[in-house]
Amino acid sequence: MTAIVGEALVRRLVDWGVDTVFGLPGDGINGMMEGFRRHRDRIRFVLVQHEEAAAFMACGHAKATGRLGVCVATSGPGAIHLLNGLYDAKLDHAPVLALTGMQETGLLGSYYQQEVHVDRLFADVAEYNLMVTNPAQIPGVVDVAVRTALTRRGVAHLSLPNDIQVAPAGVNPYRHLGPGEPPHGMPDGVRAAADPTDADLRAAARVLNQGTRVAVLVGAGALGAGDEVRAVAEALGAPIVKTLPGKAVVDDDDPLTTGGLGLLGTRPSEELMRECDTLLMVGTSFPYASYLPAPDxxxxxxxxxxxxxxxxxxxxxxxxxxxxxxxLRSLLPMLAPRDRSFLRRYQRRARAWRAEMAALCDGGRTPIAPQYLMCCVDRAADDDAVLTCDSGTVATWAARHFTIRGGRRFYLSGNLASMAPGLPYAVAIQLAFPGRQVIAFVGDGGFAMLMAEFLTAVRYELPIKVVINNNNSYGQILWEQIVLGYPEYGVRHHAPEADFAAWARGCGAFGRKVGDPHDLPGAVRAALAHPGPALVDCTVNPNEPPMPGKVSYDQAKSFTEAFLRGQPHKAAIVANVTRDKLSELRSRATR
Structure with a gap:
């Protein structure tokens, strides 16, 4: 097996006598995680609940042993979480090495998701601070970082971009792994004006009127403009595609929308991006360019x-x-009516997709399917409910099975994609809207990070409802490792599974643990009807994959390769994938 930079990094740590590292996996450090997996007989990876705890553990290790403490966190939010524990090491003169991820070098500077320049952020806390930009720098910079931390009794920090981590070790020079398209600079004519001129509007209308297969892509910047978006889409005969932060722009069952776009999106939306000849983007700079139409x-x-x-x-x-x-109001009178056959084609595809998703809400499956958990919440929630959501597989289930209708709203960490915002979001929103039903749909990993804030809700008598999708693992990272072609590693917790309902009851609130699908609808209804804070901790199937709307050849190839390399839960995963596909096929057959 080809040695990668993540493995070379781990080997050098072992050479320095490091035998334990504390951390939490993420897609920004999958190359490092593969390095730890390949050398798991020589270095122990301790899986924690929160990156801040990893930094404190590394600091405590250094204080107690006099040796180097090491912690690891993913790019963006994961790295940010390390700071408190690293400052503890700095101020108490404990030698700690922090390892963090970074977005691919070819994407830096493009406002990409989770693009946080951690080396700049850590400039005050770290005695040695470097973003690695060439595989050939390993192991030399590891030596310098370790020596600096030990001799100056402080913090050293190395940040490794994704493409560097998985590049062959020792390669120099390397090839950047950018999007494969020429950069697109600032278009001519853009001004920082409050509103466009008539000439600008006429130019836009001319482009839209000349299109024969027009699509509308809306994001968070279009929230509150749903009526205008619908009116323009009606005039253009154009299907509406929604980013996940823009999920509440129009209702999910609106006949004009094909649903979301991206890894958590729908098959009709992805097909629409491949077929449209004209695209109206409203309030979004959607970062995942591979899901957008080809520029040419x-x-x-x-x-x-x-x-x-x-x-x-x-x-x-x-x-x-x-x-x-x-x-949009100014643009609408300039738009010419057109044939609606393109829209009708995608309306049929959208109806078929919704029927397939409904078929996955099967209450007869044991363990409980996470889709069914979200469906139970969707059916019982108020028409003006606010759903807050964590990042991870829960975002997939919420994106596809929580229906925006009426006055419902939906919030999650969009570009940063941080774990654990669901609960604090719910607390803040309930304070701002005391009369509305506020539901936090969170994973067990995210809830465990900041679960003390449930006690905050109890103390302030906030009637938030928390529903935990408990798969006893970091489910999204598990699937990302598999798609990369690596067997899963460091993403599942050992038994026993946490009982967060007991924590809720200990706080003096409603708490219900559910493992039987027949008990789930009643438990959800009881929690939503409870006058105070309430929590439902639902044990769900950990081997249910959050499948993309369309599975690409590369994704299928990586998935297969990971199985051949020894994926430990392959039988259960294959059974779930097969069952889901059979449900979808039965849905198609009945239409």
Whole structure:
């Protein structure tokens, strides 16, 4: 097996006598995690609940042993969480090495998801602080970092971009793994104006009117402009695609929408991006360019309040700067009616997709299917409920099975994609809207990080409802490792499974633990009806994969390779994938 940089890093740590590292996996450090897995007989990876705890553990290890303490965290939010424990090491003169991830070098500077320059963030806390940009720097910079931490009795920090971690060890030079498209600079004509001029609007209308297969992509910047989005889509005969932060722009069962886009999106939306010839982007600079149309075969109109966000992913022919609602209202009278056959085609595909998703809400499956848990919440929640969601597999289930309708709202950490915001979001939103039903849909990993905030809700008498999708693992990272072609490692907790309902009852609130699917609907209804804070801790199937709307050849190939390399739970995973696909096929057969 080819040695990768993540493995070379781990080997050098072992050479220095490091036998234990504390951390939490994430897609920003999968190369490092593979290195730890390959050398698990020589170095122990201690899986923690929160990155802050990992830094404190490394500091305590250094204080007690006089040896180097090591902690590891993913890019963006994971690395940020380390800071408190690292400052403890700095101020108490304990030698600690922090290892963090970073986005791929070819994507830096493009406002990509979780693009936080951790080396700058750690400038005050670290005695030695470097972002590695060449595989050949390992192991030399590891030596310098370790020596600095030990001799200066402080913190050293190395940040490794994703493409560096998985590059062959020792390669110099290396090839950047960018998006494979030429960069798109700031389009001509973009101004920091409050509203576009008539000439700008006419230019945009001309592009849209000339399109024969028009699609509308809306994001969080279009929230509150749902009526205007619908009116423009009706005029253009255009299906509406929603980013996950823009899920509440229009109702999920609206006949104009095909649903979400991206890894958590729908098959019709992905197909639409491949077929449209004109794209109207409203309030989004959607970062996942691989899901967008090819730049050379689509004309783009983009509306955003911030002109610096226009043209980041695709060349924009007609930029419009301003408030989405006002701009769409001004644009609407300039749009010409057109044939609606393209829209009708995607309406049929969207109906078929919704039927397939409904078929997965099967209450007869044991262990409980996570889709069924979300469906139970969806069916019982108020029409104006607010759902807050953590990052991870829970975001997949919420994206596909929590239906925006009426006055419902949906919030999650979008670009940062941090774990654990669901519970604190719910506390804050319930304080702001005391009369609304607020539900936090969270994973066991995210809840365990900040579970003390449930006690905050009890103390302030906030009637939030917490529903825990408990798979006793870091489910999203598990599947990301498999898709990369690596067997899972460091992502499942050992028995016993946590009983968070007991914690809720200990706080003086409603708490119910559920493992039988027949008990689930009643437990959810009881929690939602409870006048105070309530929590349902549901044991779900840990081997239920959050499958993309369309599975690419590369994804299927990596998935198969991981199985051949010894995926430990392959039988259960195959059974679940097969069962899900059979449910979808039965749904198609009945239409």
């Amino acid at each position: 075969r689509v004309r783009v109109v983009q509306i955003d309040h911030d002109p610096s966000l226009i043209g980041l992913r695709l060349p924009v022919e007609a930029p419009l700067t301003g408030d989405a609602r006002r701009v």
